[in-house]
Amino acid sequence: MTKKDLLIRWMAAYEQIVIPFSTIDYKINVLNIIQMIAEKTAGMSFEDSIYILRMWTDEGCIPIYIGRSNAPVTRWKSHLTGLIGGKKLYSRWQRLLLTEDGLMNQRVDLMIVLDSMIKKPPIPGFPCTIGAVEYQLVSLASDAYPATLLNHEGNRR
């Protein structure tokens, strides 16, 4: 099984919370995305979560940013503000996802996996703790999709 296969298999098992971003050629609707994250995680039991920003390509739906947060609404307010500002590490986000006019130029969604949902690790035989799962996903994506992974530390030079 390849690293792409492992990623696809793990993501397919945990697609309960998926938030689509704005349509291509439309301005990104931050309020709408934040509201959907809040609604889809409201009332759910969790202490921590993994989130995967995914982009639809000819290869299928591929992970482009992987992170972890116990407060995904707050974290994504920050990420989306960063994406629109395009400063420092977010300049790569902006170049990949937005046109010069600030319109979406990729089909993107956000997958959130709550710690209470995780029952198996992405890499067989590896630990299933949320911290270990986050590092496994970054490791796999770093080799499977090196050109598009936006995680700074997981990326090769």
Place this chain on the structure above:
Amino acid sequence: MIQLEPWLLSIGGYSLTPLFETDERLQVQVKMKLVKDNPRQILKRSRLMEEAVINLIESNLANPQWEGIIYVMGKGIPGNFTPLYIGKAEKKGVRHDISVNIKNIRKNEHKFARWGDGLAYHIGDLSHVLFGFEGYQKPQSKYQRWAEALFSSYNPPILKEPIHFYLAPWYEGQLGLSGLACSLPAVEKEIIAIASANFGNALLNKDGI
């Protein structure tokens, strides 16, 4: 569960040395550096550690298959090794074919494969916390955690227990803990994934990725 230590010891060309130059009471030797007319006390890396880093990098620099180094700062006796911090230094830099972190390694005391004396490098930042000298930034909270984990006394700097430095080369196509071929960034994350579950309380890798 996959075990980290046997895997680390299975990698060809690894070395395990003391991280710091210490006396028999585990007091770390310091050196003085003058930076913009301000004196700085800097913790001394062990001579063995420096030789291991220099030898590994100089002997691999011309090898196109060589991607860089993996390092693990740890404690404990063989068979009971506890990783404290896991990292890598890549051969290729963000802007240069040879990273400034490893270029001219023999004289590169400032960066020294990320274990350099300068601020924004491990030894410099750790020394900054211990000795509180003037710098362009305040001592970093990450290294306050390091200092608390490693030292029983800051000035003089006395270690709680011996601290080791594991070092290994990484080559293109080499197999990681998963049994799959891994790039250097990928294998670093695999190692942290295993260590975070087995040694979560001791591990100092806490930063966002």
